[in-house]
Every structure is written in C-alpha cells, then in structure tokens.
Amino acid sequence: MGNSRHDLSIPKDYFMKDKAKLLYVSSSTYGGDWISTPHTHYCSELFYVLDGVGQFQVEDRIFPVSANDLVIINPNVSHTELGFHANPLKYIVLGIENLELSVANEGENFCIVSFREIKETMNFYLKMMLREIETRAPGYEAVCQDLMEILIVLFGRQTNFKTILTPTNKKSSHLCESVRRYIDANCSEDISLEQLAQFSHVNKYYLVHAFSNVYGISPINYLMRARIEKAKTLLSTTDFSLSVISRSCGFSSSSYFSQTFKKLSGMSPSAFRRASRQDETTAK
Template identity: 80%
Template sequence: MGNERFDISIPKEYLTRDKARLLYVSSATYGGDWISTPHTHYCSELFYVIDGVGQFQVEDNIFPVSANDLVVINPNVSHTELGFNANPLKYIVLGIEGLELSVENNNANFCIVNFREIKDTVNFYLKVMLREIETRSAGYETVCQDLMEILIVLFGRQTNFSTILSPANKRASHLCDSVRRYIDQNCGDELSLEHLAKFSHVNKYYLVHAFTDEYGISPINYLMHARVKKAEKLLATTDYSLSVISHTCGFSSSSYFSQTFKKVAGVSPSSYRKTVKSDHGEMEDLSR
C-alpha cells in the first residue's frame, strides 16, 4: 500500500475569512434601454462579464468591456455600466466588504482584467454561488463566502493583484462616507433609516452606531440638516413658495418644514429668506 502526505501552508494574503465578507451577489442583463447613473458603494464590487459587450464609466473615464472581463471597483469610486441593445451586457457582481484589489503599478481605485483562460472555472463557481443564493439551502451563506474566497485565489493566480484587507475602522469609515454622500445627493427623496440600511447592506442599528461615531450625528439627523441646507439655498436663490420648497426638500408638510428649519437654522424660513435677500440687496447697492 502506498501513502503520500502533502502538508499545506496557506499564504497570509489568502486568509480573508472574518476580514473580507461577501455582502451580496446579483446578476444582470444590461442593454441600451436601461438607464444607469454614476454611483458609489462603501464596499468593493467585482463585476464579471458573462457575455455581451458594453462600457464602464469609472469616474470621468469610459472603458470597453466584453466577455470574461473582471471589473474591480474599490470603495467610494464613482461608476456606472453602459450597455448596447445589439449585444446586451450580461454580468454577475459580487459586493465584498473589507477587501480592495488592484493591479500593481496601476490605478488603485479600479482595474479591468480579462480571464478568458479560466473562464469555464470562473463561470462554474459563479453559477454555483447564484444557485446557492437563489435556493437559500441550509448553510448557503458559508458556501457563498467560501466560493468568493476561491474566486479571489483564482484571480490572483492569473494576474498580479495587490490585495488590501481593510481594518474594521476603515470599513466603517467607507460605509459612513458612502451613506453621507447618498444622503447629500438624495435628501429631497423619501428616505428612512430602513432605506439607508438597505442601501448600505448593514443592520440599521449598526449603521446608526457607526455613523454617529464617525460624524457625531445620527443618519436621520444628518438627513434633516441636509434638507435644511438645501432649503436655505432655494430660499436664497428662488422665489418658490414655502410649500414648494418643503416638498422639494423632502419634508412631509409645510408645518414640519418650518418647525425643523427653525430648530436647525435658528430662524423661520420666511425670516431667513428676508434676511438673505436684504443682505444681498445691500451688497448690490455697495457695488454700484
């Protein structure tokens, strides 16, 4: 009888468990009829193109992508997908917390690498991951996390990836910055703590704790301040009625708008408008 033993020493850079966490998996088919706008995430996103052709807008640059391209978008990098009806872009995206990837000597914010040499293997693991997510059998979370780690190792074999495992405080900072910017951009919409937690893929209690610890104010109170700030600009630069401004800035009623505005700004909306326009008129007189 023959017997061989092979000892394994796993490199530290592959030990992502309990440091990098798979947050979500999704698949999409994107033709020219789907309008996407630039956005950011606090986590990293790995887009693997299954089929079709399209483009990725990353910050102010546009890059072509096609089958077997992996697009890595690290936290807080503005991006969006652009597809074509003739050959729709089909991809699977992984949202990963605590892990940043980049190709050495390249832009650290994002990278695009083709993996046609191992496309069958990558497609297999991604399809298994999707099936686990869809069926949600017992232990599916562990299976998906393990598959994510396998894919990271396979990607690392094919190219010279630089891997950064973010510490918990950096991950929380990424999260809070992403939520803060989302509030700033969408403060006029109907937002709630549940909505913000869903956007950031975290528990709402953790979000409140992390955001308050980072900025000294809760997400909802920050939202109120952002709405008042937007209202101040409209009061100073337009002749819109208070009811129109109230609705535009996301307040549920004119009375609640006035109450919140006075609490934050120290004066009523009408008094603020009168003071600002009076000051503006005096400045114009002095400039003549």
C-alpha cells in the same frame, strides 16, 4: 500499495472571514434598454461578464468589456455599465464588505482583468454561487463565502501586478469623522440624510450604518443633539427669544424645537434658561 501525501501551509492572508464579508450576489442582462447612471457603493464590487459586449464607465473614463472580463471597483468609486442592444451584457456582480483593492505602483481604484484562459473555472464557481443564493439551501451563506475566497485567489493568480485586499475600517472612520465635523459646523442649516450622503459620496444606508458603528448614534440624531447643544449655549448666554433661538439652531418651528429640547435634555427651553441663570447667580 501506493500512497501520496501533500501537506499544506496556507498563508493567513487567504483566510478572509474575519475581514471580508460577501454582502450580495446578483445577475443581470443589460442591452441599453434601461437608463444606467453612474453610482457608488460603500463596498467593493466584482463585476464579471458572462457574455456579450459593452462598456464600463469608471468616474470620467470609459473602457470596453466583453465576455470573461472581470471589473473590480473599490468602495465609493463612481461607475456604471453601458450595454448594446445587439449583443447585451450578461454579468454577475458580487458585493464585498471590508475589502479594498490596492494596486501597487498603479494609483488606480479599479482594475479590469481578462479571465478567458480559465473561463470554465470562473463560470463554474460563479454559477455555483448564484445557485446557492437562489436556492438558499441550509448553509448556503458559508458556501458562498468560501466560493468568494476561491474567486479572490483566482483573481490574484491572473493579475500581472501585485494586488492586496485590505480592510476599509480606517476609511469608514475617516468618512464618519468628516461627516461629524460637517454637522458640527453646519447644524443650524437645513440638513437631510440625503445631503449628508451626497456630501460623503456614499449610500445613505451605509452612512447610517457606519456612523452608528463609530459614534453609537445615527447622523440625524447626532444633528439634533448638536442643535440642542447650540441652543443651550444661546439660552445661557443671550436674551434671544425661543423663536429666534429655534430658527438659529435649524428648527422648523418653535414647537418642534421645544419638543425636541425637552426630549433630549429632560426640561423645557424656558426651564433650562431659568436653571442656568440660577446656577450663574449662585456661583457669583
């Protein structure tokens, strides 16, 4: 009787469940028959070409892509696919949260790698993942997450440069801090969620998600609180009318200003002004 045992010692870096999360899997065919415009995502995207030929635009550069090419795009990097009618691109896209590609000594925020040598393996895992997503059999989420980790390991094997997949939490915090400072400095302006997303170069839904995680409040609610704090200062230190103060703090009308002020502070602007001046008199 023969027996062969092989013990494993798997590096901790291979276990990504506590860091990376597979957000979505999609499949598409693009032959230039619809308008593809440059866009960004808050997560990393793995774009694998199953068939066809075309081009991939990353920021202001264009690269040719064809079957069995893998394009990895870091979060917040402008990109789009460009296909041709004659031989349309067929591809699968994976969106992965909390992971970012770092290419040592390259300084790039994306990469394109050919997987022609192991195309059967790549196609097998990707199509299995797509089938799991489509059928949604019990436990499909865990299966897809595990398949994602396998694909990332295969990607690492195929590249001839050192790659590291690192958490992006610090980037999210930096992004949110930048948005918070922008709101603080411009709270009296007409600011919308779309403008904040454009300022931060991320999807507006991600901005709400990230900002709320960092500060415990949405960007628009934070904007309202910043406006009310500014109004409190003006009410306490000036004799400006409520209409002037409401305009100075970015409110569209005095009634909306009064309504928002009472909701957030528990009293009307006039009552707050009287109370603040009574406190000032008592202190003297």
